[in-house]
Amino acid sequence: MxxxxxxxxxxxxxxxxxxxxxxxxxxxxxxxxxxxxxxxxxxxxxxxxxxxxxxxxxxxxxxxxxxxxxxxxxxxxxxxxxxxxRMRDMDLVSGNLNDQVETVLRAYQAQADAGDIDIERYLDPDLPAILMHSDSLQAALMNLVKNALESMETGGQLLARTYMTRQSVALDLIDTGRGVDDNTVLHMFEPFYSTKDGGSGLGLPTARKIIEAHGGRIGVQSEVGRGTKFTLEFPVPKRLG
Missing domain, CATH: 1.10.287 (Helix Hairpins)
Structure with a gap:
């Protein structure tokens, strides 16, 4: 009862x-x-x-x-x-995570070049398909890549790596930017929390909602002065795996 x-x-x-x-x-x-x-x-x-x-x-x-x-x-x-x-249930279709990552990285290549930032790709060519909403997923990835580039004011490196875990398709986005402290990591996915002047504080919460709407999850590790690592994991549907 x-x-x-x-x-x-x-x-x-x-x-x-x-x-x-x-x-x-x-x-x-x-x-x-x-x-x-x-x-x-x-x-x-x-x-x-x-x-x-x-x-x-x-x-x-x-x-x-x-x-x-x-x-x-x-x-x-x-x-x-x-x-x-507006983030509600989305119509998900079969797609390749590598394609989404490549599209986003190409969109920011000019900005990276202008900022003396090297983009490295280690994308597993044998990734299985996942269920995705392409436009929304790209919007989430764009937010993460944009934040990474903006954190490297004097140049650096952004590494994008896709791989399989035991139960998921995963993506690491690792930058060599300024990093953030533990308190910021604790609150960065809360709506309206921002460390940027004029920031809305909704970029990362929206990215998290998008990833969770895909049945996935996002984690972050960061160290001040050394950089930040975001890890995204997406389930592999049994009928697609």
């Missing part, structure tokens, strides 16, 4: 959470629309002021620029939040 009561309570809490998440998503949408209008009109106002040359106008332009920057920051925050809130 007690077990049944606990199950009912868990189901009720889950229903309340889903209702709250849906409400929060709807509220974010309602904020997004007028914010876009504000942003557009700020741009038009800036163009109008640029045609007037006076000390007072220049001060006004500076203030308009501040408002525009904050609008852009809020729009980015809303985009991240909506992506986080």
């Amino acid at each position: 007690a077990a049944a009561d606990n199950t009912s309570e868990i189901d009720l809490l889950r229903a309340r959470y889903e209702e709250l998440a849906e409400l929060a998503g709807s509220l974010a949408h309602e904020i997004k629309n007028p914010l876009s209008v504000i942003h557009m009109n700020i741009e038009l106002l800036s163009e109008d002021l640029a045609e007037i040359d006076s000390p007072g106008t220049r001060r006004s332009i500076d203030r308009v620029d501040i408002v525009r920057e904050q609008c852009e920051r809020m729009e980015g925050l809303l985009r991240d939040f909506l992506r986080f809130a």
Whole structure:
């Protein structure tokens, strides 16, 4: 009887959470629309002021620029939040993890070259297929790769390695960046926790939700001054293994 009561309570809490998440998503949408209008009109106002040359106008332009920057920051925050809130059950199809990793690494190759960062690949060619939602998985990988590149301000190395474990297909992303302390590791997957100026704190939580929606899991190890290692593991469906 007690077990049944606990199950009912868990189901009720889950229903309340889903209702709250849906409400929060709807509220974010309602904020997004007028914010876009504000942003557009700020741009038009800036163009109008640029045609007037006076000390007072220049001060006004500076203030308009501040408002525009904050609008852009809020729009980015809303985009991240909506992506986080929308993460529901996804239609998964058979695919190769190596292909997803290669696509993401190619997308960031130019940034890596500009930052004197060497990208090394050790991708197991014999990986079995996993069930995936390609767009969402790439979004999660892009967040991890972007964070890795940004952590290496004076050059370094990013290593991407795929391999099989006893029960999963795994990916390691290892950078030689600045690393983070134990407290940051403990909280980095919590929504709105960020160590970046202007960061939304939703990138890593969203990546985690995406990976968990694939039936996978993500772990992290980091050492200040030496770098960070993310490990992603995905189950191999029996019918595909």
